[in-house]
Amino acid sequence: MKFGKIRIENKNLIFTKRMRINSLPCEEIVFADWDTQIRRDDGESQEEAAVFVMTKQNKKYRFPMKDKEANRFMEYIRTEFPSILTERPYKNPVSLQSLPNTRDLGGIANQEGRVIFPGKLLRSGELYHVSRMDQKYLTENCRLKTVIDLRTPGEIRRKPDTQMEGVTYIENPVVDEMTAEITHETGLLNFIDSIDRDPEEYWKKFYRELVLDPYSVNKYAEFLDYLAEQKEGAVLWHSSLGKDRAGVATALLLWVLQVPEETILEDFTNTSKFLEGEMEYMLRLCDLNSEKQKKRENGITACYQAKREYLEEVFQTIEKSYGSMEIFLRKKLYVSPKMAEALQKKYLI
Secondary structure, three states, rough: OOEEOEEEEEEEEEEEEEEEEEEEEHHHEEHHHHHHHEEEEEEEEEEEEEEEEEOOOOEEEEOOOOHHHHHHHHHHHHHHOOOOEEOOOEEEEEOOOOOOOOOEOOOOOOOOOOOOOOOEEEEOOOOOOOOOHHHHHHHOOEEEEEEOOOOOHHHHOOOOOOOOOOOEEEEOOOEEEEEEEHHOHHHHHHHHHHHHOOHHHHHHHHHHHHOOHHHHHHHHHHHHHHHHHOOEEEEEEEEOOOOHHHHHHHHHHHHHHHOHHHHHHHHHHHHHOOOHHHHHHHHHHHHOOOOHHHHHHHHHHHHHOOOOOHHHHHHHHHHHHHHOHHHHHHHOOOOOOOOHHHHHHHHHH
């Protein structure tokens, strides 16, 4: 099959470079796209289309061709090689109607300039009553294969994940039932009414316990194991809101992938804007005439906002209690250098 000056034969992309014929196995290609650039020729500006491909070894190739040929090439790739990603790698929330806090980590860059492979790692809030359109997007566009549920059995019974065909569901509860109870609407308000301390201080303690409690630590180790064992398609992990338990899980994974600390904190705090709608709904539940109104408003705000100080509390606790993040990952989460390298190879390009 010929496309401009390149062709695909026997599942190999054939092209000429420096007067030599080269053969690139299509199974080595992880990303393909096409774009149009402005080319200046004899003082005149002309548009020039080109196909762009990237390999597992992070090698990049650009092949100029006409728009029609580029379009035909992309259609052929999507049909014959569905495992090749054909969307631009950049950080963005996944465009879903019923899941406001579902985000693709694709495009986040690590310290070496490598980026997370788009469409592989998704973080989210609960998958309760997912619309049919969103189900189709997750299974077809994102090629979702695995869901890791970080909620407790009680939470799962009350708001079970929408079951999608071809998706494996794994229950990996990070905290016990009593702790998780405050994530429910009525439980949250009752909790806020009952506490006798600053709600922000409560949440800082909650975050500290996520990396101090042996049960929670073991569950985060299992979470990373599941990611290492993922064979194909995308994996999505979620808690109730997708902020606390899922937020710490994401931060630990990003650290393994050698993402800078400031970028990890930025991803964490971005959660606040995706939860604004849910926070406003909870605020409306407050009794405006109640003497508890101000206390409830402060408590709800502390619960729904992903404040930088919360995740900083996690990092400081790890540093103080274990010596360093590297020691914590190796000795408590059992992330050996070999496992870290495998995760980086699997999810970075």
